[in-house]
Amino acid sequence: MKAHSATSEDAITSHGIRLTPQRRYVYEALMEKRDHPTASEVFMRAKARMPSISLATVYNCLDALTESGLIRQVYCERGSSRYCPNLVPHGHFFCKTCGVVFDVPIDPAQEASWEFPEGTQLEHVEITLRGLCPACAQKQTTSLL
């Protein structure tokens, strides 16, 4: 039985960083649910498969994967940052009540022309929507009765 999918190995090596078991487990912890876990959530998932892995290593691996462009780091709020394995350009909805984060498709036309000073080098546009997720919006409406 194979412990790792060939695709995650390929993904890592093809992004120019050395393949290590820890990086594989960390990457797979992100792929396995495709949500937006914090570093310590990733740590718990990876630990389930590799009990010896350390939190420091999870941070190192997340950094390496982010640097190499294989995953994205997302700052939705103060406190912990989150990680996203979805490489297709997209925005994030963040629920200010329960903290859930989910992907939001962005209209390609959205990548409009921005006006800023001559000489600025734009690398990346980040769109964050804030509000209440359906579950929290529901609860709030109900409690107002």
Added chain:
Amino acid sequence: MKAHSATSEDAITSHGIRLTPQRRYVYEALMEKRDHPTASEVFMRAKARMPSISLATVYNCLDALTESGLIRQVYCERGSSRYCPNLVPHGHFFCKTCGVVFDVPIDPAQEASWEFPEGTQLEHVEITLRGLCPACAQKQTTSLL
């Protein structure tokens, strides 16, 4: 000589929070340069005018002003959050090298229709552009020669 502009007093009281000297100094510290200072930068500016003010109070005031909608809190990166007194809808450019933050006008059409699950309650769209500011882009190009 008046210590405070009437407009900042009006702004605070009209936003439904109690006017206190500390809140006025904090608000004016933000208005005075219209950049995007961190809490401790605000603390230093406010302290210059009111030496007795404490950092905890600066945090309290920034919270109160943010809650009341008079200023905006901006998360551009891990580490300190920044504050912005510009209430006109706009995005932020963040230089990943020097950390400078500046306002970027957004096309009203940008406030497009977003697709997300039924029942979601959108409150606010946040747009962050990342890259190199003109000064840092210049330096980088030069050093590559």
Added chain:
DNA sequence: TATGAGATCAAGAATTATTCTAAAACAAAA
């Protein structure tokens, strides 16, 4: 004007996510 309730302030302790440090394990190159 006196007084009581609640809001705000201040100092310092506590928290939390992250980053750093240094040593051991590992991997690839010579």
Added chain:
DNA sequence: TTTTGTTTTAGAATAATTCTTGATCTCATA
């Protein structure tokens, strides 16, 4: 196989923020 550089690990250190608690202030009302 030695050398060299990279990665992992545990634990210490850091930095921004939040919490706690008592003092102070403000406002409404007696």
